[in-house]
Amino acid sequence: MQATEWLSIVFTRIYARLIDRGGVTNEEFYQAHGEKKRVFWVNGKNWPMAGQYTLFGTILLNETKLDNVSENIVDYVFLHEIGHSKAPTLLGVTSVLLRVPLLLFAVIGIPVLIGQWLIFLFSIPGLNSLMIKSLAYFILVLILVGPLVIIWRLDEGHAEFWVISKVGEDIYRNFHEEIKENRNKGYIMKIFHKVFYPKPNQIIWFKHIMK
Numbered sequence: 420m421q422a423t424e425w426l427s428i429v430f431t432r433i434y435a436r437l438i439d440r441g442g443v444t445n446e447e448f449y450q451a452h453g454e455k456k457r458v459f460w461v462n463g464k465n466w467p468m469a470g471q472y473t474l475f476g477t478i479l480l481n482e483t484k485l486d487n488v489s490e491n492i493v494d495y496v497f498l499h500e501i502g503h504s505k506a507p508t509l510l511g512v513t514s515v516l517l518r519v520p521l522l523l524f525a526v527i528g529i530p531v532l533i534g535q536w537l538i539f540l541f542s543i544p545g546l547n548s549l550m551i552k553s554l555a556y557f558i559l560v561l562i563l564v565g566p567l568v569i570i571w572r573l574d575e576g577h578a579e580f581w582v583i584s585k586v587g588e589d590i591y592r593n594f595h596e597e598i599k600e601n602r603n604k605g606y607i608m609k610i611f612h613k614v615f616y617p618k619p620n621q622i623i624w625f626k627h628i629m630k
Protein backbone atom coordinates (compact mmCIF):
# COMPACT_ATOMS: atom_id res chain seq x y z
CA MET A 420 0.00 0.00 0.00
CA GLN A 421 1.26 3.46 -0.91
CA ALA A 422 1.86 6.03 1.82
CA THR A 423 -0.79 8.37 0.41
CA GLU A 424 -3.37 5.59 0.35
CA TRP A 425 -2.50 4.63 3.92
CA LEU A 426 -2.83 8.28 5.00
CA SER A 427 -6.19 8.70 3.28
CA ILE A 428 -7.46 5.61 5.12
CA VAL A 429 -6.21 6.92 8.46
CA PHE A 430 -7.81 10.34 7.88
CA THR A 431 -11.07 8.73 6.79
CA ARG A 432 -11.18 6.72 10.02
CA ILE A 433 -10.58 9.90 12.06
CA TYR A 434 -13.21 11.79 10.08
CA ALA A 435 -15.69 8.93 10.61
CA ARG A 436 -15.22 9.37 14.35
CA LEU A 437 -16.36 12.98 14.02
CA ILE A 438 -19.56 11.74 12.38
CA ASP A 439 -20.16 9.02 14.94
CA ARG A 440 -18.15 8.10 18.01
CA GLY A 441 -18.15 4.47 16.91
CA GLY A 442 -16.13 5.47 13.84
CA VAL A 443 -15.76 3.11 10.91
CA THR A 444 -17.71 -0.08 11.61
CA ASN A 445 -16.70 -1.99 8.51
CA GLU A 446 -14.37 -1.64 5.54
CA GLU A 447 -14.89 -3.56 2.37
CA PHE A 448 -14.46 -3.43 -1.37
CA TYR A 449 -17.82 -2.57 -2.83
CA GLN A 450 -18.63 -3.44 -6.40
CA ALA A 451 -21.44 -2.29 -8.67
CA HIS A 452 -21.86 -1.85 -12.42
CA GLY A 453 -18.22 -2.60 -13.10
CA GLU A 454 -16.86 -0.19 -10.48
CA LYS A 455 -14.96 -1.45 -7.49
CA LYS A 456 -13.66 0.63 -4.62
CA ARG A 457 -12.98 0.40 -0.91
CA VAL A 458 -15.84 1.83 1.17
CA PHE A 459 -15.98 2.73 4.84
CA TRP A 460 -19.22 2.08 6.69
CA VAL A 461 -20.17 4.34 9.56
CA ASN A 462 -23.21 4.16 11.82
CA GLY A 463 -24.15 7.82 11.48
CA LYS A 464 -27.37 7.97 13.45
CA ASN A 465 -27.41 11.78 13.42
CA TRP A 466 -25.73 12.17 10.07
CA PRO A 467 -28.23 13.31 7.43
CA MET A 468 -26.32 11.87 4.47
CA ALA A 469 -26.44 8.37 2.98
CA GLY A 470 -22.87 8.61 1.75
CA GLN A 471 -20.03 10.98 1.12
CA TYR A 472 -16.99 11.28 -1.07
CA THR A 473 -14.49 12.62 1.46
CA LEU A 474 -11.73 15.19 1.09
CA PHE A 475 -9.34 12.25 1.33
CA GLY A 476 -10.65 10.62 -1.82
CA THR A 477 -12.46 7.84 0.02
CA ILE A 478 -16.11 6.83 0.21
CA LEU A 479 -18.14 6.76 3.41
CA LEU A 480 -21.49 4.98 3.53
CA ASN A 481 -24.04 5.45 6.29
CA GLU A 482 -25.38 2.19 7.78
CA THR A 483 -28.28 3.98 9.44
CA LYS A 484 -29.60 5.23 6.10
CA LEU A 485 -28.74 2.19 4.00
CA ASP A 486 -29.56 -0.72 6.28
CA ASN A 487 -33.17 -1.15 5.25
CA VAL A 488 -33.00 -0.23 1.59
CA SER A 489 -32.52 -2.44 -1.45
CA GLU A 490 -29.11 -3.25 -2.88
CA ASN A 491 -30.11 -1.10 -5.82
CA ILE A 492 -30.14 2.03 -3.69
CA VAL A 493 -26.82 1.19 -2.06
CA ASP A 494 -25.41 0.69 -5.57
CA TYR A 495 -26.74 4.11 -6.55
CA VAL A 496 -25.23 5.89 -3.54
CA PHE A 497 -21.93 4.11 -4.16
CA LEU A 498 -21.93 5.13 -7.83
CA HIS A 499 -22.91 8.72 -7.01
CA GLU A 500 -19.92 9.01 -4.67
CA ILE A 501 -17.65 7.44 -7.30
CA GLY A 502 -19.05 10.09 -9.66
CA HIS A 503 -17.65 12.77 -7.32
CA SER A 504 -14.21 11.20 -7.66
CA LYS A 505 -14.45 11.64 -11.45
CA ALA A 506 -15.02 15.39 -11.32
CA PRO A 507 -12.80 17.47 -13.62
CA THR A 508 -9.86 18.80 -11.60
CA LEU A 509 -11.02 22.41 -11.70
CA LEU A 510 -14.50 21.57 -10.42
CA GLY A 511 -13.11 19.20 -7.78
CA VAL A 512 -10.59 21.71 -6.46
CA THR A 513 -13.07 24.62 -6.47
CA SER A 514 -15.62 22.49 -4.72
CA VAL A 515 -13.20 21.29 -2.04
CA LEU A 516 -11.63 24.71 -1.41
CA LEU A 517 -14.72 26.89 -1.58
CA ARG A 518 -17.66 24.79 -0.43
CA VAL A 519 -16.88 24.79 3.28
CA PRO A 520 -15.94 28.50 3.63
CA LEU A 521 -18.92 29.55 1.50
CA LEU A 522 -21.21 27.37 3.58
CA LEU A 523 -19.83 28.96 6.76
CA PHE A 524 -20.33 32.44 5.29
CA ALA A 525 -23.93 31.59 4.47
CA VAL A 526 -24.69 29.92 7.80
CA ILE A 527 -23.31 32.88 9.76
CA GLY A 528 -24.10 35.69 7.33
CA ILE A 529 -27.75 35.00 6.58
CA PRO A 530 -29.01 35.07 10.21
CA VAL A 531 -26.99 38.26 10.74
CA LEU A 532 -28.60 39.89 7.70
CA ILE A 533 -32.07 38.74 8.73
CA GLY A 534 -31.45 40.10 12.23
CA GLN A 535 -30.36 43.47 10.87
CA TRP A 536 -33.35 43.62 8.57
CA LEU A 537 -35.71 42.89 11.49
CA ILE A 538 -34.09 45.63 13.57
CA PHE A 539 -34.56 47.95 10.60
CA LEU A 540 -38.24 46.90 10.36
CA PHE A 541 -38.80 47.74 14.01
CA SER A 542 -37.53 51.26 13.37
CA ILE A 543 -40.78 51.70 11.36
CA PRO A 544 -39.19 53.09 8.18
CA GLY A 545 -41.05 54.93 5.43
CA LEU A 546 -42.33 52.89 2.50
CA ASN A 547 -39.59 54.00 0.11
CA SER A 548 -36.71 53.28 2.38
CA LEU A 549 -38.37 50.01 3.42
CA MET A 550 -38.46 48.84 -0.19
CA ILE A 551 -34.98 49.96 -1.11
CA LYS A 552 -33.33 48.58 2.00
CA SER A 553 -35.26 45.30 1.86
CA LEU A 554 -34.17 44.85 -1.73
CA ALA A 555 -30.58 45.57 -0.71
CA TYR A 556 -30.75 42.91 2.02
CA PHE A 557 -32.28 40.45 -0.41
CA ILE A 558 -29.47 41.04 -2.91
CA LEU A 559 -26.88 40.57 -0.15
CA VAL A 560 -28.46 37.22 0.72
CA LEU A 561 -28.30 36.21 -2.95
CA ILE A 562 -24.64 37.22 -3.13
CA LEU A 563 -23.97 35.10 -0.05
CA VAL A 564 -25.84 32.02 -1.25
CA GLY A 565 -25.47 32.22 -5.05
CA PRO A 566 -21.90 31.01 -5.54
CA LEU A 567 -22.42 28.24 -2.99
CA VAL A 568 -25.53 26.98 -4.76
CA ILE A 569 -23.82 27.14 -8.17
CA ILE A 570 -20.72 25.22 -7.08
CA TRP A 571 -22.77 22.69 -5.14
CA ARG A 572 -25.18 22.03 -7.99
CA LEU A 573 -22.37 21.74 -10.53
CA ASP A 574 -20.59 19.24 -8.31
CA GLU A 575 -23.71 17.16 -7.60
CA GLY A 576 -24.88 17.49 -11.19
CA HIS A 577 -21.58 16.20 -12.47
CA ALA A 578 -21.69 13.19 -10.13
CA GLU A 579 -25.24 12.40 -11.29
CA PHE A 580 -24.26 12.86 -14.92
CA TRP A 581 -21.45 10.38 -14.42
CA VAL A 582 -23.92 7.87 -12.95
CA ILE A 583 -26.38 8.18 -15.83
CA SER A 584 -23.53 7.86 -18.34
CA LYS A 585 -22.39 4.73 -16.53
CA VAL A 586 -25.67 2.86 -16.06
CA GLY A 587 -27.88 4.31 -18.80
CA GLU A 588 -31.13 6.20 -18.60
CA ASP A 589 -33.46 3.31 -17.66
CA ILE A 590 -31.48 2.12 -14.66
CA TYR A 591 -30.92 5.74 -13.65
CA ARG A 592 -34.67 6.37 -13.67
CA ASN A 593 -35.25 3.18 -11.66
CA PHE A 594 -32.70 4.30 -9.08
CA HIS A 595 -34.52 7.56 -8.51
CA GLU A 596 -37.99 6.07 -8.50
CA GLU A 597 -36.91 3.68 -5.79
CA ILE A 598 -35.27 6.47 -3.83
CA LYS A 599 -38.45 8.52 -4.06
CA GLU A 600 -40.42 5.66 -2.51
CA ASN A 601 -37.90 5.31 0.30
CA ARG A 602 -37.50 8.99 0.99
CA ASN A 603 -38.33 9.99 4.50
CA LYS A 604 -36.86 13.40 4.94
CA GLY A 605 -37.56 16.24 7.30
CA TYR A 606 -38.68 19.61 6.06
CA ILE A 607 -35.22 21.21 6.27
CA MET A 608 -33.56 18.39 4.31
CA LYS A 609 -36.25 18.69 1.64
CA ILE A 610 -35.51 22.39 1.15
CA PHE A 611 -31.79 21.66 1.24
CA HIS A 612 -32.21 19.07 -1.50
CA LYS A 613 -34.33 21.36 -3.65
CA VAL A 614 -31.76 24.16 -3.48
CA PHE A 615 -28.51 22.22 -3.73
CA TYR A 616 -29.28 19.15 -5.85
CA PRO A 617 -30.36 19.09 -9.48
CA LYS A 618 -33.48 17.03 -10.17
CA PRO A 619 -33.04 13.62 -11.89
CA ASN A 620 -35.17 14.93 -14.77
CA GLN A 621 -32.73 17.78 -15.30
CA ILE A 622 -29.87 15.28 -15.49
CA ILE A 623 -31.79 13.15 -18.01
CA TRP A 624 -32.60 16.27 -20.04
CA PHE A 625 -28.94 17.28 -20.02
CA LYS A 626 -27.91 13.77 -21.05
CA HIS A 627 -30.23 14.05 -24.06
CA ILE A 628 -28.69 17.37 -25.07
CA MET A 629 -25.17 15.98 -24.80
CA LYS A 630 -25.94 13.03 -27.07
Ligand SMILES: [Zn+2]
Pocket residue numbers: 499503575578
Ligand atom coordinates in the same frame (compact mmCIF):
# COMPACT_ATOMS: atom_id res chain seq x y z
ZN1 LIG B 1 -23.09 14.09 -3.93
